Amino acid sequence: MSLIIIGTVAFDAIETPFGKTDKIVGGAATYASLAASYFYKKVKIVGVVGDDFHQDDIDTFTKHGINTEGLQIKKGEKSFFWSGKYHNDMNSRDTLITELNVLADFDPIIPESYQDCEFLMLGNLTPQVQQTVIKRLKNRPKLIVLDTMNFWMDVAMDDLLETLKLVDVLTINDEEARQLSGEYSLVKASRKILAMGPKYLIIKKGEHGALLFHEDKVFSAPALPLAEVFDPTGAGDTFAGGFIGYLAKVGTVNFNNMKNAIIFGSALASFCVEKFGTEKIINLTEQEVAARVQQFVNLSTFTIEA
Amino acid sequence: MSLIIIGTVAFDAIETPFGKTDKIVGGAATYASLAASYFYKKVKIVGVVGDDFHQDDIDTFTKHGINTEGLQIKKGEKSFFWSGKYHNDMNSRDTLITELNVLADFDPIIPESYQDCEFLMLGNLTPQVQQTVIKRLKNRPKLIVLDTMNFWMDVAMDDLLETLKLVDVLTINDEEARQLSGEYSLVKASRKILAMGPKYLIIKKGEHGALLFHEDKVFSAPALPLAEVFDPTGAGDTFAGGFIGYLAKVGTVNFNNMKNAIIFGSALASFCVEKFGTEKIINLTEQEVAARVQQFVNLSTFTIEA
Secondary structure (H helix, E strand, O other): OEEEEEOOOEEEEEEEOOEEOOOEEEOHHHHHHHHHOOOOOOEEEEEEEEOOOOHHHHHHHHHOOOEEEEEEEEOOOOOEEEEEEEOOOOOOEEEEEEEOHHHHHOOOOOOHHHOOEEEEEEOOOOHHHHHHHHHHOOOOOOEEEEEOOHHHHHHOHHHHHHHHOOOOEEEEEHHHHHHHHOOOOHHHHHHHHHOOOOOEEEEEOHHHOEEEEEOOEEEEEOOOOOOOOOOOOOHHHHHHHHHHHHHHHHOOOOHHHHHHHHHHHHHHHHHHOOOOOOOOOOOOOHHHHHHHHHHHHHHHOOOOOO | OEEEEEOOOEEEEEEEOOEEOOOEEEOHHHHHHHHHHOOOOOEEEEEEEEOOOOHHHHHHHHHOOOEEEEEEEEOOOOOEEEEEEEOOOOOOEEEEEEEOHHHHHOOOOOOHHHOOEEEEEEOOOOHHHHHHHHHHOOOOOOEEEEEOOHHHHHHOHHHHHHHHOOOOEEEEEHHHHHHHHOOOOHHHHHHHHHOOOOOEEEEEOHHHOEEEEEOOEEEEEOOOOOOOOOOOOOHHHHHHHHHHHHHHHHOOOOHHHHHHHHHHHHHHHHHHOOOOOOOOOOOOOHHHHHHHHHHHHHHHOOOOOO
16 A cells, blocks of 8 residues: 655745745655655655756655655656745745756656555646546545646646546645636635535645635634744645645545644645755654644634533 | 723725615624623623714614613714725725714713723724723723724824733734734734733734734634625624623633634624624524534534544
């Protein structure tokens, strides 16, 4: 049994009001697999890089017990590169450079050793590639989580709608939920989106936490108020990785476990933004994670006496 | 022992995407006192109206057990009037008309029968009038809650800072917390604001809930996701009234009771927005309020097993 995470493995150059980086390792699958590795030991990555991606970079995955057999390395080609600059409020950013490189014709390979997949995280990529991964698995995983973004709603809505029929959980942000559904109210949006295929919808609201919708139930998870958000890059992917990693660990998919999974994902994401790139989430201890989760418990617990 | 609520008692004309009203009764003290009356029976209002405010309008308070001895009625003058139009997202609005009328030279009168005040809610008004009320009370109440807005930060910041030194709890929204502190991060903003006087700071985030800061503690309260927000007018005042009404009922001021007070205040506010003006909050049953509070419990409860 294993957890497959597919998504970009890339280089990012990030500028925030606090400073800027050279090319550092990033990408949705990078953040998500590192986050998941804190909860589950059989994480397997699917992605593609160029030969500018060095052994050191791959070692980071290996040290976290992440299987990289499904990470294709294209000789003579370059890895996906993204560069962006965050505004002062850290809630908006400008993309400075996007070089697709190896991602332009990415054809995901699922190694035979990955066919024991029980949990599948489809990180943000073209809906067609996401769909291809599902079709290349011989057995349908117990849980398929899909992350996407407004860009695919703009340019590949039909493919996205087809892919949504095949998944169990969709994670998007509030603006994307509004765009996908055509509804401003998130309650109305959730009803329309749950009718598109997913049984669970997670709406990420950044500094305002997250909402989980399932049937007629809703759960509101808080975000940890932070004095300093240093670099938001990868927070959503870290959330998704922590979320599915926790579910893979507990093994049973239900509303209660999903609520907890959201808290664990949020805790990992709250670490992610404290330093540039993956710097903070490659060196966490179990104790740090447990203490952060306890902060979320303290943050949101109240006891109403009847 | 009693709870005094001071603030505007006014007429509003409201336009939303769902419809528009003629002049209806509104004002911060109206919403807050009605909300408080669901939890506490000795609510006393301080305000001023013109003789366009009819006996029927006063009867609404009386029916809820609200003492109106401190509500001045100015013969031959007109009540404060506000008219506004909400945009499609319901999060922003244009003020169409503001007629101060009797509010222009409001001198709050504290009847002798109000001198048993233990809980004091200073609704949004000029900081000087708010301060006058504190000074006219012979004994300092056990708890003073102050609500204010960006307008007073623009035109009367010095007065506001003086008044803040005298209160226990400040309720403002996230943009106002940023303006008052000069800090974007709400954690940093809270530290600066708590150094200005208040021991507790409540930051209202509308559809994203509320944050309570006290010493080094923080509590995040969810907002109930609603399919339809019909009219947001008065939601903040309803929240504040429910909040202090609940505290007056339990009598003891501490962090735990404040957390519950925020949930009860949020529950009342979630009713407020379901109809125009005060229409929904003048006719609630105890059972409806209890069921709504239970929705907040269900919405935010999770159980992490160690």
